[in-house]
Amino acid sequence: xxxxxxxxxxxxxQGLCAALLVAGLTTAAVGASPPHRAGQGDPSPGPDNPQxxxxxxxxxxxxxxxxxxxxxxxxxxxxxxxxxxxxxxIPATALAAYKNAEKLAKERYPSCHIPxxxxxxxxxxxxxxxxxxxxxxxxLTDRPIRGPRLxxxxxxxxxxxxGGRWDGDKEYDRAVGPTQFIPSTWESFGADGNGDxxxxxxxxxxxxxxxxxxxCSGGKDMNNPGDLDRAIxxxxxxxxxxxxxxxxxxxxxxxxxxxxxxPSPSRPGTPSWNTPxxxxxxPSKPGSTSPARPAETGRGGTPGKQNPPAKPSPxxxxxxxxxxxxxxPGGNGNGGETKPTPPTPTPxxxxxxxxxxxxxxxxxxxxxxxxxxxxxxxxxxxRPAPERTRVRFEIIGDTHARFLGSALSVTVPTDRSGLxxxxxxxxxxxxxxxxxxxxxxxxxxTPVDFHANVKxxxxxxxxxxxxxxxxxLKATPKSTFAQKIQIKALGKDQPIAExxxxxxxxxxxxxxxxxxxxxxxxxxxxxxxxxALPKTGKDGTVTLPxxxxxxxxxxxxxxxxxxxxxxxxxxxxVTAPPAAEPSGSxxxxxxxxxxx
Numbered sequence: 001x002x003x004x005x006x007x008x009x010x011x012x013x014q015g016l017c018a019a020l021l022v023a024g025l026t027t028a029a030v031g032a033s034p035p036h037r038a039g040q041g042d043p044s045p046g047p048d049n050p051q052x053x054x055x056x057x058x059x060x061x062x063x064x065x066x067x068x069x070x071x072x073x074x075x076x077x078x079x080x081x082x083x084x085x086x087x088x089x090i091p092a093t094a095l096a097a098y099k100n101a102e103k104l105a106k107e108r109y110p111s112c113h114i115p116x117x118x119x120x121x122x123x124x125x126x127x128x129x130x131x132x133x134x135x136x137x138x139x140l141t142d143r144p145i146r147g148p149r150l151x152x153x154x155x156x157x158x159x160x161x162x163g164g165r166w167d168g169d170k171e172y173d174r175a176v177g178p179t180q181f182i183p184s185t186w187e188s189f190g191a192d193g194n195g196d197x198x199x200x201x202x203x204x205x206x207x208x209x210x211x212x213x214x215x216c217s218g219g220k221d222m223n224n225p226g227d228l229d230r231a232i233x234x235x236x237x238x239x240x241x242x243x244x245x246x247x248x249x250x251x252x253x254x255x256x257x258x259x260x261x262x263p264s265p266s267r268p269g270t271p272s273w274n275t276p277x278x279x280x281x282x283p284s285k286p287g288s289t290s291p292a293r294p295a296e297t298g299r300g301g302t303p304g305k306q307n308p309p310a311k312p313s314p315x316x317x318x319x320x321x322x323x324x325x326x327x328x329p330g331g332n333g334n335g336g337e338t339k340p341t342p343p344t345p346t347p348x349x350x351x352x353x354x355x356x357x358x359x360x361x362x363x364x365x366x367x368x369x370x371x372x373x374x375x376x377x378x379x380x381x382x383r384p385a386p387e388r389t390r391v392r393f394e395i396i397g398d399t400h401a402r403f404l405g406s407a408l409s410v411t412v413p414t415d416r417s418g419l420x421x422x423x424x425x426x427x428x429x430x431x432x433x434x435x436x437x438x439x440x441x442x443x444x445x446t447p448v449d450f451h452a453n454v455k456x457x458x459x460x461x462x463x464x465x466x467x468x469x470x471x472x473l474k475a476t477p478k479s480t481f482a483q484k485i486q487i488k489a490l491g492k493d494q495p496i497a498e499x500x501x502x503x504x505x506x507x508x509x510x511x512x513x514x515x516x517x518x519x520x521x522x523x524x525x526x527x528x529x530x531x532a533l534p535k536t537g538k539d540g541t542v543t544l545p546x547x548x549x550x551x552x553x554x555x556x557x558x559x560x561x562x563x564x565x566x567x568x569x570x571x572x573x574v575t576a577p578p579a580a581e582p583s584g585s586x587x588x589x590x591x592x593x594x595x596x
Contacts, residue, residue, distance in 0.1 A: 042188070042189065042213065042214075042216075042217035042218070043217060043218055044217050044218025044220070044230075044234070045185075045214070045217065045218075045234050049185070049234060050156065050158050050173075050182045050184055050185060051181070051182050051185040051214070051234065051235060052233065052234050052235065052236060052237045053155075053156035053158070053237065054154060054155045054156050054236075054238075054354070055147055055148075055150055055155060055156060055158070055174075055175040055180065055182060055236075058125045058126055058180075058236065058241055058244070058382055059124070059125055059126075059128060059244075059381055059382055060125065060240050060241065060243075060244040060351070060352075060380055060381065060382055061244070061380050061381050062243070062244060062247045062248075062380065063247055063248055063251035089257065089258060089259070089260035090120060090129055090252075090257060090258075090259060090260065091129050091130075091131050091135055091259070091260060091261070091262045092137075092259035092260065092261065092262055093135050093136065093137050093139060093204065093262050094120075094123060094129035094130060094131070094135060094178070094204055094262075095120075095257070095258075095259045096205075096259075097123075097139060097178075097193065097204040097205045097207075097208045098116040098117075098119045098120040098123065098208055099116045100193060100194075100205060100208070100209070101114075101116060101119045101193060101205075101208035101209045101211065101212040102114060102115060102116035102119065102212070104191075104193065104209050104212065105209075105212040105213070105216060108213070109212075109213070109216040111219065111221055112212075112215075112216035112220060112221060112222055113221055113222050113223045114212050114215060114216055114222045115222065115249070115253065117248075117249045117250075117252035117253045117257075118215065118222060118228075118245070118249045119179075119208050119211050119212055119215075120248065120249070120252050121244075121245040121246065121247075121248035121249040121252070122179050122211050122215075122232075122235065122245055123178055123179055123204075123208065123211075124245075124248045125241065125244050125245055125248065126178065126179050126180040127145050127177075127178045127179070127180065129178070130145060130178040130204055131262070133145050135178075135204065135262050136262070137262070138194075138203075139193075139194060139203040139204045139205040139206070140200075140202060140203050140204075141178075141202065141204075144168070144176070144202055145176065145177055145178060145180070145202065146167055146168070146174045146175070146176055147174050147175035147176070147180055148174065149169060149171075149172045149174055150172050150173050150174060150175075150182075151172050152357075153356055153357075154354055154356050154376050157172075158172065158173040158182065158184075159171070159172060159173065160172055160173055160183075161173055161182075161183050161184040161187070162183035162184070162186075162187070165183070166183045166186065166201055166202070167183055176201045176202060177200075177201035177202045177203075177204075177207040178202075178204045178207045178208070179201075179207045179208060179210070179211045181201045181207065181210065183201075185214070186199075186201045186210065189210050189213050189214040189217065190206070190210050191206055191209035191210040191212075191213050192206055192209070193205035193206045193207070193208060193209030193210070194206065214234070214235070215231040215232070215234075215235070216231075228246075229242060232245050232246070239446065240351070240352050240446075349379060349385070349386075349443070350377040350378065350379060350385035350386070350389050350418075350440050350443055350445070351378065351379055351380045351445060352377075352378055352445055352446065353375045353376070353377055353378075353391070353438055353439075353440065353445065353446070353447070353448045354375060354376045354378060354448070355374075355375060355448050355450070356374040356375060356376055356419065357371065357374060359448075359449070359450050359451060360450070360451050360452075360453070361373065361425070361436065361450055361451070361452040361453070362452070362453045362454075362455065363425075363427040363452075363453075363454055363455070364427065364454070364455050364456075364457050364458075365427055365428065365429050365430065365431050365454055365455065365456060365457040366427065366428070366429050366457055367426075367427050367457075368404075368424050368425065368426050368427065369424060369425045369426075369427060369452070372421050372422050372423070372424060372425075373393055373421075373422040373436045373438060373450045374419060374420065374421045374422070375391060375419075375420055375438045375448050376414075376417070376418045376419050376420075377389045377391060377414050377418045377420065377440060378418055383418075384414070384416065384417050384418030384419075385414060385418050386414075387413075387414060387415060387416050388413040388414060389413065389414040389418070389420075389440060390411050390412075390413055390414075390440070390441040390442070391411065391412050391413070391414060391420035391438055391439070391440055391441070392409060392410070392411045392412075392438070392439050392440070392441050393409065393410050393411075393412065393420075393422040393423075393436060393437070393438050394408065394409040394436070394437045394439070395408050395409065395425070395434060395435075395436055395452075396434060396435040396436075396437055397432075397433065397434030397435055398430075398432065398434070399428060399430055399432055399433075399434040399452075399454065400427075400428025400429055400430045401425055401426065401427050401428045401430075401434055401452065401454060402425065402426055402428065403422070403423045403424070403425055403426075404423050404424050404425070404426060405423070410422065410423055411441060420438070422436065422438075425452070427454045428454065430454065431454050431455060431456040432453075432454055433451065433452065433453050433454070434452050434454075435449050435450065435451065435452065436449070436450040436452055437449050437450075438450070459498070460491045460492075460494075460496050461491060461496070461499075461562075461564050461566075462489035462490060462491050462496040462499045462536075462540075462562055462564070462566050463490065463491050463492065463566060464489075464490040464491075464493075464566065465487055465488070465489055465490075465501070465560055465562070465566055465567065465568035466487070466488050466490065466568065467485065467486070467487060467488075467568065467570060468486040468487070468488055468541060469483065469486065471483050472571075472573065473485065473558075473570060473571065473572050473573065474573045474574075474575060475518070475547075475549045475572075475573075475574055475575075476549065476553075476574065476575060476576065476577055477549050477550065477551045477552065477553050477574055477576055478549060478550060478551055479548075479549055480546055480547060480548050480549065481518070481546075481547045481549070481572070484543055484544070485543070485544040485547065485558075485570070486541055486542070486543045486544070487501060487533075487536075487541065487542055487543075487544070487560055487568065488536070488539070488540045488541045489501070489536045489540045489541075489542075489562070489566075490540060494540075495536075495538070495539050495540025495541075496536065496540050497535075497536055497537060497538045497539075497540060498535045498536065499535060499536040499540065499542075499562055500532070500533075500535050500562065500563055501532075501533045501535075501536070501542060501560050501561065501562055502530065502531070502532050502533065502560070502561055502562075503520070503530070503531050503533055503544060503558060503559070503560050504529065504530045504531075504558070504559045504560075504561070505517060505518050505519060505529040505530075505556055505557070505558055505572070506556065506557040506558075506559055507556065507557070508554065508555045508556060508557065509557075510557040510559070510569060513529065513530070514529055514556055515529075516550055516552040517529075517549065517550065517552045517554065517556045517572075517574060518547050518548065518549050518556055518558070518572050518574065519547070519548055519549075519550065520544075520545055520546075520547060520548070521545075521546075521548065527548075527550075531545070533560075547572075549574050552574065553574045553575060553576040554574055555571065555572070555573055555574075556571075556572040556573075556574065557569050557570070557571060557572065558570040558571075558572050
C-alpha cells in the first residue's frame, strides 16, 4: 500500500503543477495575442488542403469500452472504471496543453465550443500524446516528431514548402509535431500557445492551440455534429480516423481522466505507436498503451518491483518428471522440469484498406493499362495486416476490360508490408468508364474503388500497303484483267480500317500519268486513270473495281497511295495476241502433198 500512496501523491503533485501551468500559460497567451472575435475566424481549409491528405500512419486503435449494464454490448459513451488507467490517463504536460488549448479557444473562438477532449483525441491518434519522444514540461520533446517523407505511394505527394525549417527536409514535406501539422498548414494556422512569442509546431502547447484554431476555422461549432465531422475530416479524410478521434474524445469525456507522469521514451527515435512490439509484451486489450512486461512488472505492482510469491492454489500437486527421462517426451535433463512453450501471438486482423496512388487508371482502347490498382491492408493500429491476407479485385461496369486472362475478378495475397497489387488490365475495344473495387475476403470492411477510363483510340495510320495474291497482272488489248486486285492496309503489321487509297495508272517509267492503256470506268462509262477507292474495311482490305484495257499494248504501272504518303506500285502488262497466219498461203517446201 505504501507504493500506491507514493504513486498517488506523485500523480497529484503533477496534476496540481499542470493546473497551475495551464492558468499561467492562458494568462500569458491571451495577453500576447489579441482575441478573435466571433465571425472573424480563419476561413475553412479548401478541398485541396494538404493537411487532409494521407501524411502518416495514425494510431486508429479504439478505447476499450465497457458493456452496458444488463446488455453485454459495448457502451460507446462509457469507459472502463472511474480512475485513469493506461487507456485514459494522459501525460501531465500533454493534459495541461489540451486544457490550455480549450481555454484559449474560448477566448478566441467563443462560438466554436471546442472541448479539450477533442484536441486530446487528435493528439492520441497522431502521436500518442508525444509520450514516446521524451515529452518535457516546457512542451518540447527530446526528439522531433516527424512523419514519413510525403513522396507518394501510400501517402500524398507534397513537395517542400518550408525550406526544411520545421521538418528538416528541403525536398519533400513531412508532418511535424505532436499533432502532425503539414508545414504549409502550420504557416496558415500556427499559434503561440504558451505566450513565449513563438509559434513552434514541435511544442505541444503551440501545436494543440493551433489544432483548436484549425478545427474551429470557418466558423464551425463543435456542438454541431456536422461541423464536428467536417472538422476532423479536414485533418484526415478517413472515416476510420474520424471514428477513432471521436471514440477517444468520448472516452476522455466519460471517464475520470487524470494526469500520469510524463513517460520516458520507449525507444530512441521511434514512437511507441509505430514500434513493432515483441510478442511477450503486446497489450491484451485494444487501446492499452502500457503493456506489462513479465520480466519487469509483477502482478499488481509497479515497474521494477516484484510482488511476493502467490500462494499455491489448492490443487493436486503435479508429479515431477523422472530425471532420467531427458531423452523422452516431456523430459529435458534438468531435473525433469519442462519449460513452458510461449503462446504464438495471433496477428491482428485487417480493419481497413488504404488506396496506394491517386486511384485513377487510364488507358486507350485495345491497349493495356500501365498503372495497376494497389491497396495496403492495415490493422486497427495502422500496421500492415498479416502477410497473405486475401484481397479481391473486381471490375464493375459495362465494359470489355478484363484482367489478363479474361477474368472479371481476381484474388491477390498481400506481402509483408500489407500491399496487394492487382494484375494488369486489358482495356478492351469499348471506350468508357468502369470501376475496379478492392475488398478483403471474409471481412466486412469499407471497399476501395479505383476509377478507370478507357479512351477512344486515335485513328491509326497505315504504314504499309500490300497486294493480296501474287499472280502477275496481265491482259490483252481491248479486254479486262482477269484477276481481281485486292489491297490491304497495315499499321505495325495490324490491319488498318477506314484507310483511303487512290489508284493511278502511270506510264512505264512509273512517274508520268498514262494517257493510253489500262483504265477504270466511272458510272457513265467514261475512262478514268485516277480513281479514289472505297475506304478499307475492318480487315484492312479493299478490292479495286474492274480494270479495262484499250488497244494500246505495253507495260504500265498501277500506283496505290494513302493520304499520308504510303505507296505501293504494281506492274500491269498488256500483251498483244500472236498474229494469225493468212489463209491460202503456199505450203512450205518439203511439205507432204494431200493424197488424191
